Amino acid sequence: MKTNVVYRRAYNRCLDLLATHAPGGGLPSEPAFSALLGVSRTTVRAVLAELASRGIAGVDGREKRLLRRPLRGDYLDAAALEPMADMLERKFMAWMVGPDCHAGQVINGLDLARQFGVSTSAIRECLNKFSHFGLLERQSNGRWRTLGLTVDFVEELFDMREVMEFRAVDRFVALPDGHPAWEALTGIEEQHHALIADFANRYRDFSELDHRFHRLVNSVAPNRFLGNIHGVMSAIFHYHYQWNKKHEKERNHIALQEHLAYIDGLRSRDIARARAASRLHLETARSTMLASIEIAGE
DSSP, rough: HHHHHHHHHHHHHHHHHHHTTTTOOOOOOOOOHHHHHHHHHHHHHHHHHHHHTSSEEOOOOOOOOOOOOOOOSOOOOOTSSSOHHHHHHHHHHHTTTTTTTOOOOOOEEEHHHHHOOOOHHHHHHHHHHTTTTEEEEESSEEEEEOOOHHHHHHHHHHHEEEEHHHHHHHHHHOTTOHHHHHHHHHHHHHHHHHHHTTTTHHGHHHHHHHHHHHHHHHHSSTTTHHHHHHHHHHHHHHTTTTTTTTTTHHHHHHHHHHHHHHHHHHHHOOOOHHHHHHHHHHHHHHHHHHHHHHHOOO
């Protein structure tokens, strides 16, 4: 059931957030949790109830405190968390950037369905989705040809990303003081500092933190017509961190610092300053991705 999947994923993400808090400290409000986790307040209440029943958090009306840090045994089974479409999209992107796939390769939908353990209709829907964005070209007899991530494709993708994110930045800096996105932003900032404090051991965690940060920024400017575009964008940006391991540690450290400057820009309420920080970070990400593609093509 989708609702159960949403709840279970939100619960596990919440445990990840709580792992960065000190026991005894206060926890974010329900609206802030909702923004941080990307779920409804109803789901947040269900998560908080489970935390209370496990003795992880104390909940008394609006007052919430962390009683203890989460343990590995507190997490719900990850195998049941992912909706089929998301799981398939993740597997397909991982396959596309792996050694078994190259630009121009002809692939068979039936073979992929068997490889991923899904139905042919599910793989067809996934392939159709990615073909809309120029990553695949449909041929005859259920076969497809991969077009790969070209320089032109990435340039156009980042052009669209900038349009979407600059619009979100303008909305973010104009939010009222009490909007839950500000509290959520504080939580994200704390996660950045926690990652920096243990960077030598955790620098590969940046990809997921980057995803959460940009999801929060873009959440204040939803657009039903751009929803599918944003989903494919997120998948591509998330996986591009896995393509090029050269200087990965240094790149992630630079990106963390750019995120913190970006957060300061949003808090300044100065659109020009916030946009400048956003532009700098997106230009760095663009250069990194283009470099990854050039290395992959060598």
